[in-house]
Amino acid sequence: MKAYMVFDIGGTYIKFAVMNKHGMKLESGKIPTPQTGLEIFLQKTSEIVTQYRQSYAFQGIALSTPGAVDVKSGYIGGASAVPYIHGVPIIELIRERTGLDVSIENDANCAALAEGWLGSAKETDYYICIVIGTGIGGSIVMNHTILRGASLHGGEFGYMIMVDPLNNPLRSTWSQVASTNALVQEVERRKSLEKGSLDGEKVFRMAAEGDAIANKCITVFYKKLAAGIYNIKYALDPEKILIGGGISKRPEVIEGINQELRNLKDEISTLDITVEACQFDNDANLMGALFHFLSIKSTKRGFNLTWQDN
Template structure:
């Protein structure tokens, strides 16, 4: 594999690295510019710097928003409004003087896990990113399933109850808000402490944590029996909690008892890559986009 320049566009920082085929080199982050002009200036300068370090043959980019692989336009919305709704991929390619690939950040993370992380060796997987909301990705035959409207993998929009989405009841920040609303004296606690309170026997905290487990378990069960992936990978900060997977699996076991005919036990695993996932996945996406170059 020839060397690539890699960019991970985030709302707070933009990460840069050079991919040597196995590892990230010259990995660093810079604060995200406030304007489109400054954004283009920063990326162009960084890519030019990469060119002086190694002979890169192209640039792979991880981006928020609904990335249209056919048009090179980033639709949807994100914390960086100026990257949306114009031919950004084409413009960046012209400024860099190199081929550019772009893919949604959750999809990039999923590709990284499939290539050499928690999904290595599988042909298909579902990847859930559990953060403020629940996003993710679906991969079949090593390819992202984008969907007819570029909403493939937006699991957070699924209904978890008659009134609430998966994002509303299946994430730590929302569980914490509900707990604090009922317990004003706990205003200063964080998500980690919510789980600790639940483990210590706090009934209200335990109820919120079980709601998270049950919501994610139901979502995973439904994904298993609708798309039947080989593995289901959990990403996001909460994936570092050693109690998460056992908690989800316990709820899946309850669901399977309710549906005795359900013979498949979903294989649920935590992600391997964290800060490097989007950059690594951008390299995989570039290789898939331009197989003749790699």
């Protein structure tokens, strides 16, 4: 059976799936991300390919990775929790090990492509995904194409300076003041709890149980997110703004952000700005990586792949 091997490389786990051209998972699993270096990484991923190659005729390998990915050269710039994948010809190294064609794309871009292919932006030509987690990342998609930017930092919304631009601007970026991690740290600080004792799920549970500090911090969290989204809307004016990351699955988060966006309207700022949740969660990066691979192959064959061609 023809299939594709897809990897989503994260700081804690490498998720993998055997997928068909329609984005359906045929097999899947995950392994701890090797901490000892590139050679072990190449060995582990090659072993997974070999294991499933006995049952499937692989047409290629699609990678989703962190970092500033150059999709043409296969090199990854910037920094991430997997340092050894940076600055090396990762797709060439995997191709040498497996003999298969390999594609690579940034993980946030993969999530955005998945939404345009089969998710919340399926009928949308111009949209933005904002991924909220440890930091804030994202992607800009126009005419089904990732807007990468001159330095491959298009969509890195978390670098926006939100407060204190004169005294300490690089300590007040959107990631630092409005990420899920920032929310958790603020609740820990205000409740004098040990750092690392809470996570996002615990904070929202505390709020649901009536904890006043947790509720206050979440309200401020929504305001800070809305301020950044307001800036993005007026700067780029996309058709849709999608919210991804673990918290996007909480309906109260989407409604909380939208309420604060409604509060930002006046006689001058008249746009109706709203956000929607991304449809895909754990599988988004895998699906988007596959779509990216299929797009490259279809272009090389001389025709344009659309969202519906798969």
